[in-house]
Amino acid sequence: MDKRRIVQILSASFTNGYIIGFLKGKIYTGNLKKICVPGLNCYSCPGALGSCPIGSLQAVIGSMMHKFSFYILGFITTIGILFGRLICGWVCPFGLIQDLLNKIPSPKIRIVKGDKFLKYLKYVILIMFVILLPMVLADELGMSDPYFCKYICPVGTLEGGIPLVLMNEPLKSTIGLLYTWKVTLLVITIILSILIYRPFCRYVCPLGAMYSIFNPISFYKFKIDKDKCTECGLCTKKCKINIEVYKKPNSPECIRCGECKNACPQKAIKSGIIK
Structure with missing residues (x-):
């Protein structure tokens, strides 16, 4: 096993190290959840010890109490300036999952048609679903949905949605169209990850979009x-x-x-x- 894979596994294990959550089907809500982790990792994962930077950013933007978070943007900026997308390649748990899926024997698509345009999709998703929609589409109480997490992110479905439903009988009765939609997106992401190297990172991930801005100027x-x-x-x-x-x-x-x-x-x- 190479050094990068060891670091990826250790990072994923540490980020999702709340074993009791997996055993009891409950989300950790202790003080560590006030701290963001560097990679994309769902807050609702039973094992998650920290908060996802993208989920946290949406929560702040869509809150009636806050419209801007110096902490979250400062955290992402600091990590980006120090490491750039090294986080994507070495630390992010969903990056590890995609790496492992791509090792499954199958025909591989090395050259993706439309890649030079598709690579900008993650920036569109960042601006539209992470920033603008939570900022603009607030309800009468000044609250807004976390649009990326709720309607797009397959990480939340894999790490949070599916485990929580499987471990909590009452949640099974709440399964509806949205859950089906999210599972469908996850299945598509899994299939594409087998055929294409890291399609989510390359074309969808808003955190990767933010870190990519710093790649040319990062210390690393x-x-x-x-x-x-x-x-x-x-x-x-x-x-x-x-x-x-x-x-x-x-x-x-x-x-x-x-x-x-x-x-x-x-x-x-x-x-x-x-x-």
């Missing part, structure tokens, strides 16, 4: 040693997201998995806190 970055690089293209062939690493090592789409670095025969790709 990739750097190409021009004296060693022969532009052989092996880094691009190894990259499952088809980034031309030797041309754009800090692309907003890069999740810092390090596969390109390991594949470079000239050892021309460096990574870390680089000036």
Whole structure:
């Protein structure tokens, strides 16, 4: 098992380490829930010890008491400036799930038609479903739905919705059209993840969209040693997201998995806190 996979497993285990929640089918509501975790991880997961930054951001925007949170945006900005999308590649639990699903033997779609347009969809989702809709569509009490979590996010369905329904008999009677819709989205995401490397991260995730903005300027970055690089293209062939690493090592789409670095025969790709 490689180092990245070990870090992913440890991160997922720590983030969802409330074992009692899984045993009793209850959500942890202690003080740790006041703290955001770096990756996308559902608040309603029985094992979740912290809060999802996207869910928290929506809750604040859609609340009659608050319209802006310096803490949440400050947290996301700090993580982004320090690490960029390294969080996506090494820490996010749903990133690990997609990685494992993609290992299932099947025909793989390496080149996604419309990729150059689809990669901007996550920014549209961020602006529309995470920010604008909760801000604009408030009820008479000044409260708004968490639109991304409620209508789109498959992470909440997998980590929260399904386990809670299975472990709580009264919840089964509440299953309706919305639950069916969310399960359908989850199934589609699972199938696509088997065929395509990290489709949710690449095209849907609003947290990935926020971190991607910081990739070119984050402290942790990739750097190409021009004296060693022969532009052989092996880094691009190894990259499952088809980034031309030797041309754009800090692309907003890069999740810092390090596969390109390991594949470079000239050892021309460096990574870390680089000036």
